[in-house]
Each structure stands twice: as structure tokens, then as C-alpha cells.
Amino acid sequence: MQRRDFLTAATAAGLAAVLPTAQAADAEKAERRYILLETYFTQSAEKRDALAAKFDAILIPERNKLGFDKVGVFTLNADLNKGDRGAEPFANAVFVVSEAATLDALATLQDRSVAEGSNAFNTSDDLDFVDQEVSALLAFPTQPQITVPFTNEGRVLQLRTYNSPNFERNFAKEKMFDVRGELDLFRRCGMAPVFFGRTLFGSMAPNIAYMLSFPSDEARREGWSKFVNSDEWKEMSGEKEFARTATRIRNLFLKPSPKSQI
Numbered sequence: 532m533q534r535r536d537f538l539t540a541a542t543a544a545g546l547a548a549v550l551p552t553a554q555a556a557d558a559e560k561a562e563r564r565y566i567l568l569e570t571y572f573t574q575s576a577e578k579r580d581a582l583a584a585k586f587d588a589i590l591i592p593e594r595n596k597l598g599f600d601k602v603g604v605f606t607l608n609a610d611l612n613k614g615d616r617g618a619e620p621f622a623n624a625v626f627v628v629s630e631a632a633t634l635d636a637l638a639t640l641q642d643r644s645v646a647e648g649s650n651a652f653n654t655s656d657d658l659d660f661v662d663q664e665v666s667a668l669l670a671f672p673t674q675p676q677i678t679v680p681f682t683n684e685g686r687v688l689q690l691r692t693y694n695s696p697n698f699e700r701n702f703a704k705e706k707m708f709d710v711r712g713e714l715d716l717f718r719r720c721g722m723a724p725v726f727f728g729r730t731l732f733g734s735m736a737p738n739i740a741y742m743l744s745f746p747s748d749e750a751r752r753e754g755w756s757k758f759v760n761s762d763e764w765k766e767m768s769g770e771k772e773f774a775r776t777a778t779r780i781r782n783l784f785l786k787p788s789p790k791s792q793i
Contacts, residue, residue: 563675566668566728567637568740569627571660572620579606579623582659586625587790594629597643598636601677603628603725603793605688611748611784618783625660626690626785628726628742628793630670630677637667666733668740670726671709679793680723680744687751688725688785688793693739693777701737704776705729707767708739716763717743722754725793735781744793 573579586604594602605626612618631637670676695701708714714727725742745751758764767773787793 562632563670563672564630564632564677565634565637565731566670566677566726567627567629567631567640568666568668568733569629570621570664571625571627572662572664573623573625573660576623578659579625583625583788585659586627587788590627591790591792593644597640599629599631601628601630601679601792603677603688604788604791605690605785605793606788608687608784608786611687615782617781621783628677630726634667634731664734666730666740668726668728668730668733670728671705671714673709673714674724674727677726677793678724680725681746683746685747686787687745687748688787689743689745689751690781690783690785691741691743692735692781694735694779694781695737695739695776696778698737700776700778701729701739703773704739707773707776708741711767711770711773712763713767716758716761717754720754720757720761721745721750722758735779739777742793 571582573582583604583606591602591604603626605628607618607621607624609622629637631640693704695704708727714724717724723744725744727739727741730736730738730740743751743754745754
């Protein structure tokens with residue numbers, strides 16, 4: 532069985548085993564999108580910048596042509612990640628965020644890219660990138676699609692990944708965000724979501740991954756301060772139902788490329 536056939540079959544026959552029954556029903560009602568999160572690792576800052584520029588010039592228009600209306604390209608914000616050892620492996624990485632209406636659209640993306648005649652990457656011995664990580668996420672019911680809160684040049688994007696010890700705790704973390712009201716509290720504190728999703732396939736599973744957007748770093752600091760000091764957060768974070776839902780957290784600050792659509 533080919534990879535795309537396997538993923539398509541998994542969507543049709545096995546997704547109910549991955550999602551709680553109630554959330555599977557929500558997915559059908561709310562038209563939740565699938566989010567593709569790609570991380571490309573290069574060998575130097577020069578190669579990283581060249582790859583990001585190539586993605587701006589070629590990958591974004593190609594993805595748009597294939598039906599992906601919002602494509603984000605990012606690199607690590609070295610200033611904001613300074614001193615964070617967990618961010619060091621991503622110093623020369625390029626991140627790409629896309630969304631699709633179906634999981635099959637993600638599974639067949641590379642096939643369709645080749646059919647369109649795109650052969651822009653890895654066409655010589657001097658490779659554009661040496662490795663990549665790819666994750667497919669299902670968007671939350673209350674954040675069913677990617678949104679673009681800010682487009683100013685100095686905006687700050689924050690990508691966070693919450694790893695859970697098992698899927699039961701992972702479902703509880705999604706409930707904390709989506710039902711208990713943590714995501715709504717984010718919004719009320721000025722922490723604008725780009726996407727929130729649970730990883731169906733990819734690294735660090737089971738996990739929740741999300742991206743926030745801020746017009747400036749000052750706004751980011753103010754938003755987080757308001758959030759962590761709120762009585763509402765203090766109450767929900769102490770509830771036993773949500774204990775041990777995020778046992779490992781990856782926190783990355785990103786800056787968008789000049790042509791990024793997010």
C-alpha cells in the first residue's frame with residue numbers, strides 16, 4: 532500500500548480510533564481544517580536564508596495554486612530565543628505552516644507538486660536542506676481554521692508544543708483549551724491564535740501544537756503576564772482533571788519571511 536493510500540484509509544477507517552467520539556462528530560459539524568507543520572533543517576545560516584527566500588519565491592505560490600490559501604514561512608527569532616537550549620537545534624531551520632480541508636489533500640501534496648512540474652528543491656548535489664520533520668494536525672473546534680491576526684513587519688509568532696504522557700492526557704489538554712476555556716482566556720488576554728491543533732501524525736506525539744501572533748514583543752509580554760496572573764487561569768490550572776496534561780513543552784519564537792502569508 533502506498534503512503535498516500537495508507538493515510539487516506541486511516542482517515543476513513545481509523546480516525547475514530549484516534550479521536551474521542553464526541554470530537555469526531557464536532558469535526559464533521561465545524562469543518563475543522565488539517566494543518567501541515569513542516570520543519571526543514573539546513574547546515575548553515577546562509578543556507579537557511581537561501582531556503583526561506585526560495586520558499587517565498589516558489590513554494591508559497593505553488594501551494595496557493597494547489598488550493599492552500601494561507602502559507603506561512605518562518606525562521607527562528609534568535610533574539611527572543613537567546614539562551615534557550617531547547618531552541619538551539621532550530622537555529623538554521625525553516626518552518627512552513629499550511630492548511631487543507633482534508634487529510635487526503637495533505638497526503639497527496641508532494642504528488643501534486645511534482646505533477647505541477649515543481650522540481651525546485653534538491654536538484655543538485657548541494658542540497659537545500661539535510662532533514663525535515665512533518666506533522667499533520669487536526670484544528671480545534673473553537674479554532675477550526677488558520678487565522679492571520681497581524682500582518683505588520685515587526686509581528687512576533689510563538690509556536691508551542693505540549694507533549695502529553697499518553698493520549699488520555701492529551702485529550703484532557705485539548706478539553707482544557709477548547710471546553711474549559713483556556714483558549715478563550717488567551718483571546719481575552721490579547722493572545723491572538725493563528726492555529727490550535729492536536730497532532731495526528733508526527734514527532735513528539737501525543738501532543739498539542741499551537742501558534743500565537745502578537746503585533747510586537749511588548750504585546751506578547753503583556754498578554755502572557757495578564758494570562759498567568761488571572762484568577763481564571765490559576766483556578767483551571769489547579770484542577771485535578773487537567774493534571775499532567777503537558778509534561779514537556781517546546782517554545783519557539785519565530786519571525787515571518789518577507790512573503791509569508793501568516
